[in-house]
Amino acid sequence: MAKKLWEPNAQRIEQANLTPFIKDVNQKQGLDLKDFFDLHQWSVDNISDFWAAIWEYGGVIHSAPYDKVIDVPEKMPGARWFPGARLNFAENLLKRRDDHPALVFKPEQGQTRSVTYRELYDQVARLAATLKKLGVAAGDRVAGFLPNMPETVAAMLAAASLGAIWSSCSPDFGFQGVMDRFGQIEPKVLFCADGYFYNGKTFDSLEKASLITQEIKSIKKVIVVPYTTENPKAELIPQAMSWAExxxxxxxxxxxxxxxxxxxxxxxxxxxxxxxxxxxMVHGAGNVLLMHIKELGLQTDLKPEDRIFYFTTCGWMMWNWLVSSLAFGATLLLFDGSPFYPDPGVLWRFAQDEGMTIFGTSARYLAAVENAGYKPGKECDLTALKAVLSTGSPLSEESFEFVYRDIKSDLCLSSISGGSDLVGCFAAGNPIGPVHAGQLQARCLGMAVQAWDMSGKPLIGEKGELVCTKPWVTMPIKFWNDPKGEKYQAAYFDVFPNIWHHGDFIEITPENGVIVYGRSDATLNPGGVRIGTAEIYRQVENLGEIEDSLVVGQEWQGDVRVVLFIKLNEGAILDEELIKTIKTTIRKNATPRHVPAKIIAVDDIPYTISGKKVELAVRNVIHGREVKNKDALANPQALDLYDGLDELSD
Structure with a gap:
């Protein structure tokens, strides 16, 4: 049995949004559902009734009702949701229009500032009028090349109010990375800031925006937001319009x-x-609205009085997820910059000063805070904090222990997992249930998630492929520039026909939780036995000498051997003693098959801009294969460290 780290008391269960929701379902359906897991089973057995209940729970503002909940539910892909209904996404996020704070923004440099719901509505109305004058209409694309700041939220809502399609990249994307994205979708209007701050430095965005505008001929106007300067010099961009204008x-x-x-x-x-x-990946307005109402309201327990934060950029789906919190009338806490500048406490002081109730971040960040020796619960007053959310990569058992030991003992730690493919989660929190070390609390409501072996057999307590056997509301409507749906089909449905195959390697536990072992395509396969990379990271990154690590499989003599790259902490040396310690730790706590054949010290570990290790790119480099789109990486130069290593030739 997994170690139980926390469970809610009776008062917390009684006050959770899930409790009256379950009672309401029981009353209307004539059921006797006892807990979250009963509700989950009902939600996947009765997907039409479940999503109708979410529509009602969310109080969706609409001008025309739906004819039915789902059309052709047996079809994946191809099921259609809530035909007949007409609504507007922005209207549902701007229901509240009083002086309650909607957005509180802390930039790395400068003063924290706040925007009320009334002020946000005013900004959105003004921007929407301008976009309309610029010819933006339903179906047009509006792009944001912006930091995570209030203006980004207002710009998205203005576009959505008109039925335009919003797409964003964070400003730290390289030129080619932006072109690979915006170049495909051909936006009519581009929002950009003059620059951004990171780790004590100021970076210019206008030169890059000028190059983007020259290359993407569809861009008619560039609206420039002042951030690093009061009066941006946008002469480089002939189509520029100031934010004030x-x-x-x-x-x-x-x-x-x-x-x-x-x-x-x-x-x-x-x-x-x-x-x-x-x-x-194209996502629908009502689809995203209902998915996020479910995940935020029921599985995150978001209430109007909450102050919710997620450490994210606008290039990661967690930004889209966070913004939907406006539908609950809650306060969004926004941060832009380095989470370690000027020190590891910056985000925790933000939490303290703003009375943060929900703190969202990545598994990598939590491990880095622990590695830095910082103890948030000791340094800051986190009385208001009721939940910590973690995603981006599997959260190790050691990080679970760190949260309860050094952040706060009484909170719901919800490791969550999903992706941009669904703008949401397959597995997430259960505010009325216990937290077990190393496990995501539960499969998400309405999501028929299972672990399958390659023959299509469901597994419990064994590792398998993450599949979803029934449609859910945020399956992508389509891929852009994929008129026959061939790319869409190949991405998810070629392994198991009519079954969504996500590409994660998971286990459904006896406690009804979920363990994520990493991406299937990065899974190691020595001697034909599948090993999730997270199983090795968990052992290695708990050692004091090691700051970070990355593991790949190298094709070798007709088999695959495990190669472990490690980034050492300052002063540590990869000698025979440390190699022995690493191998012994892995052998003792995992299996002999997990023990790497090679352990190699490197100066850096490559990550995507959204904070995920790029095992596949490193695997390609060590095999002499081309790595495309390096602009998707936060530190593309790190890949050079893996090219032509002598240690891999014997």
Missing amino acids: ALGTGDTPELEFVQLPFEHPLYILYSSGTTGVPKC
Whole structure:
């Protein structure tokens, strides 16, 4: 049995959003569901009734009701959701229009500032009027090349109010990385800031924006947001319009929320782009709204009085997820910059100062805070904090222990896992259930997630492929520039026909939790036995000498051998004693098959801009294969460290 680290008390269960939701389902359906897992089983057995209940729970504002919940539910892909319904995504996020804070922004440099719901509505109305004058209409693309700041939220909502499709990249993307994304979707208007701050330095964005505008001929106007300077010099961009000009003066214009079909496109998100040109995944407005109402309201327990934070950029789907918190009338806490500048406590002081109740971040960040020796619970007053969310990569058992030991003993630690493919999660939190070390608490409601072996047999307590056997509301509507759906089909449905195959290697535990072992395509296969990379990281990165690591399989003498790259902490040396310690630790706590054949010290570990290790890119480098789209990486120069290593030739 897995170690139980926390469980909610009776008062917390009683006050959770899930509790009245379960009671309501029981009353209306004549059921006797006892807990979250009963509710989950009902939700996947009765997907139409479940998503209708989410529509009602979310109080969806609409101008026309739906004819049915789902059309052709047996079809994957191809099921269609809530035909007949007409609504507007932005209208549902701007229900609240009072002086309650909607957004609180802490930049790396400068003062924290706040935007009320009333002020946000005013900004959105003004921007929407300007976009309309620029010819933006339903179906047009509007792109954001922006930091995670209030203006980004306002720009997205203005585009959505008109039925335009929003897509964003963070400003630290390289020129080619932006072109690989925006170049495919041909936006009509581009929002960009003059620059951004990171790790104590100021970076210019206008030169890159000028090059982007020269290359993408569809861009008619570039709206420039002042951030690093008061009056940006945008002379490089002939199509430039200032933020102040875009807002205009005088009375607030009337904000018309264009009413559109439920599945009208809202967002275009992108795959990581580390193995080819990024896939452009199109997501519908009503689809995203219902998915996030479910995940935020029921599985994160978000309430209007909450102050929710996620450490993210606008190039990661967690930004889209966070913004949907506006539908609950909650306060979004935004941060842009380095989470370690000027020291490891910057985000925790933000949590303290703003009374943060929900702290979202990546597994990598939590491991880095622990590695830095920083103890947030000792250094800061985190009385208000009720939940910590973690995603991006598997959260180790040691990080679970760190959260409860050094952050706060009484909170719900929800490791969550999903992707841009669904703008949401396959597995996430359960606020009325226990937390077990190393496990995601539960499969998400309405998601028929299973672990399968390659013959299609469901597994419990064994590792298998993450599949979803029934449609859910945020399956992509389509891929951009994929008229016959061939790329879409190949991405998810070629392994198991009519079954979504996600490409994660997971285990459904006896406690009904989920363990994620990494990506299937990065899974190691020595001697024909499949090993998840997370199983090795968990052992290695707990050693004091090691700051970070990356493991790949090298094709060798007709088999695959495990190669472990390690980044050492300052002062540590990879000598025979440390190699022995690493191998003994892995052998003792995993299996002999997990023990690497080679252990090699490197100066850096490559990551995507959204904070994921790029095992596949490193595997390609050590095999002499081309790595495409290096602009998708936060530190592409790191790949050079893996090229032509003598240690891999014997």
